[in-house]
Amino acid sequence: MLRSLLPIVEHAVKGPVWDCQMCGQCVLHETGMTCPMTCPKTLRNGPCGGVAVDGACEVKPEMQCVWVKANHRAENLPLLPQSWRDEIGHLRAPVNNSLAGDSSWMNLVSGADRKTPTGWKGSE
Amino acid sequence: MGAFDELVVSRERPIVTAEFPSMDGGDLDTVAEAVDRFQPYVDAVNITDNPAAHAHASNVSMAIAVKQLGLEPIMQVVCRDKNRLAIQADVVGAQMHGVTSFCALTGDDVTAGDEPEARRVFDIDGPQLVSIMRTLSDGTYLSGRSLKHHRELLIGAVENPFAPPAHVRVRRARMKVDSGARFLQLQIGYEREKLEAFVEGCGDNGVCRDAAILPTVILTKSAGALRFMDSSVPGIHVPGDVIDRIASASDPLEESYQLAREQAAHALSLPGIAGIHITDFRHDDSVHRLVHDLRLGPAFSSEAGTTHTQTA
Numbered sequence: 001m002l003r004s005l006l007p008i009v010e011h012a013v014k015g016p017v018w019d020c021q022m023c024g025q026c027v028l029h030e031t032g033m034t035c036p037m038t039c040p041k042t043l044r045n046g047p048c049g050g051v052a053v054d055g056a057c058e059v060k061p062e063m064q065c066v067w068v069k070a071n072h073r074a075e076n077l078p079l080l081p082q083s084w085r086d087e088i089g090h091l092r093a094p095v096n097n098s099l100a101g102d103s104s105w106m107n108l109v110s111g112a113d114r115k116t117p118t119g120w121k122g123s124e
Numbered sequence: 125m126g127a128f129d130e131l132v133v134s135r136e137r138p139i140v141t142a143e144f145p146s147m148d149g150g151d152l153d154t155v156a157e158a159v160d161r162f163q164p165y166v167d168a169v170n171i172t173d174n175p176a177a178h179a180h181a182s183n184v185s186m187a188i189a190v191k192q193l194g195l196e197p198i199m200q201v202v203c204r205d206k207n208r209l210a211i212q213a214d215v216v217g218a219q220m221h222g223v224t225s226f227c228a229l230t231g232d233d234v235t236a237g238d239e240p241e242a243r244r245v246f247d248i249d250g251p252q253l254v255s256i257m258r259t260l261s262d263g264t265y266l267s268g269r270s271l272k273h274h275r276e277l278l279i280g281a282v283e284n285p286f287a288p289p290a291h292v293r294v295r296r297a298r299m300k301v302d303s304g305a306r307f308l309q310l311q312i313g314y315e316r317e318k319l320e321a322f323v324e325g326c327g328d329n330g331v332c333r334d335a336a337i338l339p340t341v342i343l344t345k346s347a348g349a350l351r352f353m354d355s356s357v358p359g360i361h362v363p364g365d366v367i368d369r370i371a372s373a374s375d376p377l378e379e380s381y382q383l384a385r386e387q388a389a390h391a392l393s394l395p396g397i398a399g400i401h402i403t404d405f406r407h408d409d410s411v412h413r414l415v416h417d418l419r420l421g422p423a424f425s426s427e428a429g430t431t432h433t434q435t436a
Contacts, residue, residue, distance in 0.1 A: 044249055049229075049230065050358030055288050094266075117268065123303040
């Protein structure tokens with residue numbers, strides 16, 4: 001019951017505010033409260049090389065690059081803990097596609113959102 | 125002296141890499157002709173992976189062919205077209221044929237190409253791909269399953285110092301180096317102050333020490349080529365005064381060469397730069413002329429260390 005209800009509640013809360021894509025492994029706090037899954041390339045680790053000089057997205061020029069926005073917010077949003085501001089520079093693991101559609105809240109509690117493949121080494 | 129992987133570590137002399145032409149058919153003789161054009165002048169060539177989201181002969185097939193013909197290939201791998209399984213299979217397969225230098229890119233979007241209806245993949249991104257390549261180099265797949273008889277890989281990546289946010293580019297370069305990149309090839313750009321700021325930042329955070337930074341120098345023929353890059357190639361900005369300089373020149377072809385020569389000399393004058401990467405859209409003898417004028421690359425290896433002090 002909770003497993004089926006929580007994703008609905010989570011999307012109802014996070015969808016309108018952050019355009020949440022329900023990846024099931026939320027990293028909003030690491031990315032200046034900006035959902036990286038709204039990047040057309042779904043990049044989790046910063047802007048690609050295609051960002052225009054004015055900060056526009058390569059794929060959707062009418063949109064500001066998600067990562068330009070994320071970095072600006074991580075540096076400037078009030079009330080963010082310093083650790084959240086710093087985490088934007090950390091290497092995030094590949095998305096676990098099997099968690100898509102799940103409640104990230106549930107995966108946060110269970111630890112499923114932090115489980116990475118055995119061979120994943122991250123960065124030094 | 126001269127193997128690309130050794131030079132990345134030793135920096136005995138400036139490294140010269142170049143973009144190998146994409147191919148759309150033909151046979152191994154076609155590849156051999158291109159290898160012959162580059163071999164005396166460069167340390168390695170980039171084997172592109174569907175550049176600008178246009179399909180071409182595959183990166184794996186071209187890298188193997190170039191390796192067998194005696195030139196060092198840097199096999200580019202982009203994240204746009206394949207998921208993590210297919211990408212790992214390509215790297216391991218190429219490695220079985222002796223390809224050991226790889227460069228990880230996020231890749232232009234499908235909308236930049238001639239088949240914008242294609243599904244974009246991006247199952248992983250550029251920095252994650254660097255880390256996965258290191259996992260393969262260390263002997264396992266991402267899953268943890270062991271590889272047999274694996275070889276150590278030389279892993280590289282790219283960065284665009286000319287795209288915003290500028291300070292994030294320096295941090296992102298560090299992230300890629302921390303993930304396993306040992307060389308960084310830079311996007312094409314004409315704004316010297318941005319390159320200088322990027323290289324200075326990479327000096328401060330140790331990237332210049334830990335990875336060989338290779339700015340790209342592009343050989344073009346005309347102002348039209350610069351206008352095309354500015355308007356149509358993602359992530360490339362060509363300032364108006366640069367375009368005007370070529371457009372108003374009495375000999376645009378020669379002025380275009382001089383622009384590239386100055387660009388190369390400026391890049392090489394920056395402390396911490398390990399060499400240059402050349403992209404040739406002229407398809408004449410300009411690569412030869414450029415390395416000769418700057419006395420760079422394997423043909424001038426006996427003059428090691430003399431070029432870093434040249435200025436534009």
